[in-house]
Amino acid sequence: MAAATDLAQSYASRARAAVNAPPLPDDPEVADVTWDKAPCRFCGTGCHVQVGVQDGKVVAIAGDQQAEVNRGLLCVKGYHVGGILYGADRLTKPMLRVDGELQPIEWDQAIDIVARRILESGPKFGLYLSGQSTIPEGYVGTKLMRGGLSNNHIDANARLCMASAVTGFLSTYGVDEPAACYDDLDSCDALILWGNNPAEMHPVLFSRVVDRRVRGDKIEIFDIGTRWTRTTERANHHLLMKPHGDLAIANCVAHLLIEWGAVDQEFVSKHCNFRADRTPAELCTHDEYLAMVAEKGDSGLFGEPIDYEQYKKLISYYNPERSSELSGVPVEQLVALAKLFADKKRKITSLWCMGMNQHTAGTAINNLVHGIHLLSGHWGKPGDGPQSLTGQPSACGTVREVGTLAHALPGGRLVANPEHRADVERRWNLPQGRLNPTPGFHTVKMFEEFCKPTDQGGAIDTIWVQVTNPGQSLPNTHKLFKAKEGQPDKFLIVSEVYPTATTELADLILPAAMWVEKNGVYGNSERRTQQWFKMVEPPGEARDDCWQLLAVARRLFELGHEGLKDRDDKWLFTMRDEAGVEVPIWEWDSYYGPVNVDKALFEQYREFTFMKHKNVAPYDQLVAHRGMRWPVIETDNGGFKETRWRFVEGSDAYVEAGKGYQFYHSSTKDDRAQIWFRPHQDPAEMCNGAYPFMLTTGRVLEHWHTGTMTRRVRQLSNAMPKAYLEMNADDAREMGISNGEEVELRTIRGKMRLPVWLDGRAKPPRGTLFVPFFDETASINDLTLDAIDPFSKQPDYKKSAARVTRIADLPASGSDEVQP
């Protein structure tokens, strides 16, 4: 017995020693803990947590039972979200790099340096924000850049995660963001996961579906992906596909629906148009069409009309046999998926995230998935429709709605549209013509220009990064980030909470407050706007990102920058208390003073949300709720009602009575959605003799994105301490690689050493590799490709040709010389 216990305990003691156990109760009274609500700091699901605060510190987290999203349940990251504030190496003092060394400086000096650098750089300055920026932060950022500096070089990391979903929504419905909501998960009969592993990435939503099985509900899950994952374990069908196979799969479904006469004629004839890159002069075949588009080029994001006969002819190319060959999915499985869509009685929800968005045909596959839902009429009923997920807590709320993208203005307005510019100038009280009509650089372009030496035409020389870690999250980081090193005229400003791959190369570091150390508003994947209050003080001299932007904006005003004055020569961000006295919000001591700056900014921004019918709720409503889904409509009795399904009569107040469905922002101005023809195309990088493996990347349950927060939480880092290389056991056996062995992984962009994990967390098919990207000590984005989708400009991280070599087999010298 002793030995048995020992064995169990040797493991347990390892676990125990590694967890920093809370102190034992010396005082049984714990009622001095105060609880308040906040959205979780991590993914785009938008769970609400209850935050327990004791003696000015976060000490406990609980799932919020009153939150509609998560109903009291969280995932392991959410339960430990409180720990992210307390990593031992929090940044607490502004630091300036002097002769290569970071030296502490005072805030006044730091703000002055940023302001002067912006003045000096002019159009060569870029602001790089985040899907974790709060709505007020994003709003100040965009107003400062476009309204103050007439500079559109503002983009956000959400470009790397959901730009293809945005272009997909825009080109299909004429307006961004999902029409569906999470309520669908409670009533769908079938769930289709397009390159999505929600068991690890959106666990609370996945549980919302699979837990229904315990209650006797029958839900058929189709897992379309490139590996076996925890999600596959729960799926009824696993459609294991080749990279880019999703295009042929969706096209095959559309073809079979037509062939079987299963198109929802009523829905399509009333509410849909057909669309393609180009209108052919006459009825043409698939190959003729491709040749024509290759010659003429595409016609832009919104494409050109085609008729149903032409659509039918083009899509007929994707018969099951050919689609099976293109996608690698057996014919029977393609037919089974199409049969599901042909069945009018069943309710189908599609979910997707990075698998479809990080794709050089990302816009195309988004169009196709919307398309098969529209074509089959599985659209706009509870449980029946497509729903894209986001990876960041406010990719929707801040980046997409406020518009911190290079081409966007607040509330769905566009930089290139003169009416939109005039409207924004009027609302901001700016002189006419202040807004720059040319869209700025998208993320990849911005960092490409930043890394390109000035004497070679590099058009960006200063970037201010807030709330994100491009040094690890950009693709091909050798080219797009690390090349900055050794260029003394390039200046990188980073607002951060911990040392990261980005602060490694920073010239100025601004310590930031995070999550419940500040007020904030986020917007999740289902159009839900969520508010929280500051609960604890940030450590040391760390301060809000929003305050940092405002302080710089004030310093620019003091330095005489004309752009920071409105038409009445007042500072752009002037705020007054109830008595009408101006509050110096640029001074830290006054920031949490008589004015709730977050509320004032949010209410100002709210005015922008009505044009595209994305009406967010008033701040005070958000205080009282666990988020509300826009459009939030004021009712006759002064209440506010949220919207669950957009464009659907009875749910969306903007749909005219009797219409049933109305796509009131349709790009064709006829209240119709677009069903696109999008051909199959090969990935940007294909395997070859020298690089025979397809390398894909992604997340794991325990870590969130680049791991800067979760790797500092002991329970999470103990469970998943290090990046690994996942490969198929048969590939490993043939190469003589054993489980746990360290190997060299190489693409044409770089190489690194990683331990191989066989039959571990997930299992790839032969020829496929997977590496998670959370580990800064083995940052896989050194190796990933930076090819982008032509419309969304989102990079495709997930298909790099790679090679694996045993360490023993590496050439003794000159291994760096190997070329593809």
Added chain:
Amino acid sequence: MSTRAETKATLGKRLGHMALAVTIGVSAAGFLIGVGERELPEARLASAGPRARPESSGELPPEVVDYTKMNRVNRGPNADWKQSLPAFKEAPTRFYGDESATDAERAAAVAARAERRAFSGAPPVVPHAIDERNAQACMACHGSGLKVGGVTAPKMSHHYVQNCTQCHVEGAQNAPWAFASAPAQTTFIGLSEPGRGERAGPGAPPTIPHALWMRSDCATCHGELGKEGLRSSHPWRVNCTQCHAPSRGFDWLPLDVPPPPPREGEETLVPIAGMFSP
């Protein structure tokens, strides 16, 4: 494929040769054993003294065991477990047991709980290796709880939520690869485990000193399989809240944030029946 076919063809030939070699070998060995000095294998090992560590690898070569003793020797990764087989029986059920736990027992139990949790109320980490992909295996032991030898698998304290590994992760990763990384350096100090519940007077039943959210089965900690110090002295009484009142002050729900008002034209949030409710 062609190489595999070739291999099969040559295999037959090779087997013939091997059979011949074995026959000759056995005869020769039998002859030598017959004429040689009889010595037991273990005596030979003992006389060889402690084995030297091979320089190339850090591992000892496997110990050679006589075939006649093979079935009595514990080998392999589960050797220790086999050795304690006599102790592998269910602990006796203690009805009408101790009056109540001592302070020291209770403190030890609370300390043991705290060691697997970031704070009071956090999902505990898993102190053993898990199946990386299939969480359904958890239910084999944790579905109704289990005590074998000195090891307890606590019963789930909440109703079945399918994706166990969504909340419970390994306390230390058990993958076959080595971890160079040191534990995360943190200053986070979690909420302490609660003290005892209040009693109105001597002999009165104590109130419940903790929240009930996700803890709908009291027997998980206070039942037969619970830790010494937390066990109930009267486990046969199963309607716990008949006598032990929950204390609102310990509940997670904040009192200052009002619940959302019902929305016009839409149903209010209805919790999923039976899922979490205590």
